[in-house]
Amino acid sequence: MGKMIKLGKKRSVNLTKTRVVDFSTYLGVVLAFLIVDAMLRGGMLSRSFSGQLIPICCYIVMAVSLNLTVGILGELSLGHAGFMSVGAFSGIVAAMSLQGSIPSEPARLAIALVVGAACAAVAGVIVGVPVLRLRGDYLAIVTLAFGEIIKELINCLIIGHDENGLHVIFNFNSSKTVSDLGLTENGIEIIKGAQGATGTQMISTFTAGFILVMITLVVVLNLVRSRSGRAIMAIRDNRIAAESVGINATKYKMMAFVTSAALAGAAGALYGLNFSNLTSAKFNFNTSILVLVFVVLGGLGNIWGSIIAATVLTILPEALRGFDDYRMLIYAIVLILVMLATNNSRLKALLARPFASLRARAAARPGKEAQ
Amino acid sequence: MKKFFSLAMALLMCVCLMAGCGQSEEPAEADNPSEPAESSEPSGGDEPAAEGAAFKFGGVGPLTGENAIYGNAVRNGAQIAVDEINEAGGINGYQVDFSFEDDVSDGESSVNAYNNLMDSGMQVLVGPVTTGPALSVSTLVNQDRVFMLTPSASSLDVVTGKDNVFQLCFTDPNQGMGSATYIGTNMPGSKVAVIYRNDDIYSTGIRDTFVAECENQDLEIVYEGTFTGEGASDFSVQLTDAQSAGADVVFLPIYYQPASIIFAQADAMGYEPTFFGVDGMDGILTLKNFDMSLAEGVMVLTPFSADATDERTVNFVTKYSEQFGETPNQFAADGYDCIYALKQAMENAGCTPDMSAEDICDAMIEQFTTMSFDGLTGSGLTWGTDGTVSKMPMAVVIHDGAYVSVENAG
Structure with missing residues (x-):
């Protein structure tokens, strides 16, 4: 009995500790938004920077959601861009076809985000059921293949909308074109196969991006700190031990994987509605790897790390434009240096010295708990 | 030793980051004075033409990545044209300032590159070079009322519905x-x-x-x-x-x-x-x-063959081979023609560098839909109001590592 109470006490102390980190993450994001938004309204930001705000929000959501799979669940997924793609194109279809019935742009954007998240979640379930039985390298390769399949499928897709509703053609042998849709005069062509979505109305806003980032944080952080989240991390740390105490591994894996996919879908919808032209080739293997780089650089399982890494690495290539031809070379060198520096234990110790006493106490606690 | 090494690395990283920031802020700050002149149209005309004022042309295209040959060819060709024009006294007596940004043939990067150029006060856009990025940028260009002439983005979707977007190449x-x-x-x-x-x-x-x-x-x-x-x-x-x-x-x-x-x-x-x-x-x-x-x-x-014997082509091919060590392709010629087409239109309209991008855009639309242009890629080029160009394609054969027109190949 006595032990239980002690445990409870410790847990409550621990929770407040993690809460501090969580709330400072929320606070940091809100503050950053308020400052950037004020500067944006005051016209103090360059076009180059303000144009990147929405993509940055998208990449933050992508990184945080992938962190859920890679960092919290501990499964390597190389097909995260595939979910973004599903979300982007379904979101675009939703937003474009509701043009007539819902004139309000924010409402349409919200619906598009929800549709994108829902479609990506469905894709997550379809992929997850057979795939999550695999582990490690096998899972990585299957998710990689999933990303490529999605890309090819969208290449075959021709979608238009008129007053009779949606017209969809699966153009498997490349014999059909947009004219086969049979649209009426008022119809709009939304996705034109390999040409992707062209002529999309750009209705994404920075505020919507901020709200999506906040929703993502609330969902992911609360999931991680909940009972389910502890079960997910237990599976990551030792699957056999977790199953031996009655944790349903498949259920919790699915929970993390599908949540991650849904959030990526919402990010995709926001991204897709920020550009007038989008082809499925954009969401290739490279994009999946880019998001993985954000996650690894920010630290596996470290949510605020993902946010900062996604922001910095999205701005960096643009900030380096002054180097002309050497831009991408310098980008790569900076990436390597940051990776080395953030993984250097001596440097970490050096940076951590001011917080040494805090850290020491924090480090001591799990140790005690283990005893 | 290790500690020193890690510190040195961290320092280097910071320097890199700061150098990057410095570069990005510099043009934004430097161009602040010119920005108000652009956004406020009525006062735009009243600004006195500053000493050494120049037209700001921007270009966007892939300088790296798998389509780099196209972007580099356009940039090189356009640069030759700009150098020639500046040597000969510029457009209406004003020099031309041409800067070209890399977009890796990717829509998102292309929009970023375009925004970057807008920050530096670009008045006319030559590009983007490839079709996908051109689609993304053309919508923004249409909203911002900046004149866009793409040398090589050939899809009809690039120009349809956008009155200020024109093509210099054939459509698909x-x-x-x-x-x-x-x-x-x-x-x-x-x-x-x-x-x-x-x-x-x-x-x-x-x-x-x-x-x-x-x-x-x-x-x-x-x-x-x-x-x-x-x-x-x-x-x-x-x-x-x-x-x-x-x-x-x-x-x-x-x-x-x-x-x-x-x-x-x-x-x-x-x-x-x-x-x-x-x-x-x-x-x-x-x-x-x-x-x-x-x-x-x-x-x-x-539309372009480097073995043509007319004076302009010979001159262009010679200059290009001297400067860049290779025979120019059609993209280089397209880039070159873009600059000269803009020069002709600006001279006809009497544009000056202190005009806002929007005023120049209106003047350019009027000129391009009415003028006829002789360039390397054809003579008597005319543009329709839909932004497409009409010119004659020509078939060439590769013979001994060079293009020759079908007749010459025998």
Whole structure:
């Protein structure tokens, strides 16, 4: 009995500790938004920077959601861009076809985000059921293949909308074109196969991006700190031990994987509605790897790390434009240096010295708990 | 020692980051004074022309990545034109300031590059070079009322519905139509195979009109093979099928990298049809480590041939080869023509650098829809109000590692 109470006490102390980190993450994001938004309204930001705000929000959501799979669940997924793609194109279809019935742009954007998240979640379930039985390298390769399949499928897709509703053609042998849709005069062509979505109305806003980032944080952080989240991390740390105490591994894996996919879908919808032209080739293997780089650089399982890494690495290539031809070379060198520096234990110790006493106490606690 | 090393690395990293920040802020700050003049139109005209004022032309295209040859060719060609104009006293007495940004042929980067140029006070945009990015940027350009003349983004979608976006190249439908007409007239009764990239706007766009026009010509399409960007390393299946279908002309509406592999593999299997390419085939002669003899006899539909003997082409080819050490392709000529077309329009309209981008845009739209322009890629070029150009395509043959017009090849 006595032990239980002690445990409870410790847990409550621990929770407040993690809460501090969580709330400072929320606070940091809100503050950053308020400052950037004020500067944006005051016209103090360059076009180059303000144009990147929405993509940055998208990449933050992508990184945080992938962190859920890679960092919290501990499964390597190389097909995260595939979910973004599903979300982007379904979101675009939703937003474009509701043009007539819902004139309000924010409402349409919200619906598009929800549709994108829902479609990506469905894709997550379809992929997850057979795939999550695999582990490690096998899972990585299957998710990689999933990303490529999605890309090819969208290449075959021709979608238009008129007053009779949606017209969809699966153009498997490349014999059909947009004219086969049979649209009426008022119809709009939304996705034109390999040409992707062209002529999309750009209705994404920075505020919507901020709200999506906040929703993502609330969902992911609360999931991680909940009972389910502890079960997910237990599976990551030792699957056999977790199953031996009655944790349903498949259920919790699915929970993390599908949540991650849904959030990526919402990010995709926001991204897709920020550009007038989008082809499925954009969401290739490279994009999946880019998001993985954000996650690894920010630290596996470290949510605020993902946010900062996604922001910095999205701005960096643009900030380096002054180097002309050497831009991408310098980008790569900076990436390597940051990776080395953030993984250097001596440097970490050096940076951590001011917080040494805090850290020491924090480090001591799990140790005690283990005893 | 390790500690010192890690510290040094961290320091280097910070320097890199700060250098990057410094670079990005600099132009923004430097151009602040010029920005108000741009946004407020009424006062824009009243600003006195500053000493050494210059027109700010911007360019966007892939300088790195798989389509880099196109972007670099456009940049080099345009730069030659800008240098020539500046040497000769500029446009209406004002110098031209030309800066070109890399977009890796990606929509998001292209929008970023465009925004970057807008920060530095760009008045006219030459680009983007490739179709996908041009689609993304053209919508923004239309909202911002900046004049855009793309040297080589050939999809109709780039210009439709945007009154201030113009093309200097053929449209995709034009190329498909032109190729089918040319093959139908000069090689009637041919059996044609088409190998195209089915996840690419450019390739599918040309293929669609080509196939449609073949029905009107005396041509039979015996085989259609497809590939996607990532799988572009082996074409033996497509080539074997084309061969067994008895195709004597293989139409390749694709870029030059996969085409180079097709030539090599066709050569290895002893299949010798007439290969027929369109403007994306341009660049094959400057591809590194490519055996030119493989491309011998390949026909390309292009508005520009470097062996033309008129004075302007000779002058351009000489300058280009001197400065960049290679024979210019059609993209370089397109870039060159873009700058001169803008010069002609600006001189006709009497533009000055202190005009806002929006005023210049209006003047340019008026000029481009009414003027006729003689350039390297054709004479008597005119533009419709839809932004498309009308000019005559011309077929060239690759002979001894250079383009020669079909007549000269004999």
